[in-house]
Amino acid sequence: RKEVEQDPGPFNVPEGATVAFNCTYSNSASQSFFWYRQDCRKEPKLLMSVYSSGNEDGRFTAQLNRASQYISLLIRDSKLSDSATYLCVVNGNFYGGSQGNLIFGKGTKLSVKP
């Protein structure tokens, strides 16, 4: 099982739509969770961290379910500028050692159409 798994996508949605991304992770000892955004041929950039109680940043809402080892990202009122690949990122000791690693899912591509 891959350490971090995401919806394969791609998601093609019209402007104004609500879109949800899902992610599961394998290491129950994982401590931190994030969503990153990557534009075509660019480096990944932090979109938002994910807290146990859930958190919101404008049109973006992130949820964490530790019992199910599940993370989600909801985008409301999609904009053309939201078109990108969304990466689920988890911190944990996936490869041994005493410190955490940052492990990325494969990403889900979102295309928002006019």
Added chain:
Amino acid sequence: NAGVTQTPKFRVLKTGQSMTLLCAQDMNHEYMYWYRQDPGMGLRLIHYSVGEGTTAKGEVPDGYNVSRLKKQNFLLGLESAAPSQTSVYFCASSSRTGWATEAFFGQGTRLTVV
């Protein structure tokens, strides 16, 4: 404010040649990472470092070596390049792996091995 700088940005190697990719960060971060990104595979962790003088293996370490002689620099070496190492390489750094810790990425190195 440079952040994370990778050199070179592009490189073409012949099979069997060697090269070193340099990552430099000016944020005094303890943790540094090397990832490779291939179509359909997402970002995969090659090696990481939790501090000056320390390195550890990630998911796909074979064929690569790393060194962290100075806190601000993390070098990735390919001793004998193979076509399978054609990829986009990203370096990242973070202050720690914990709550709400952002990893900052360099702009990537596009490597082609022919």
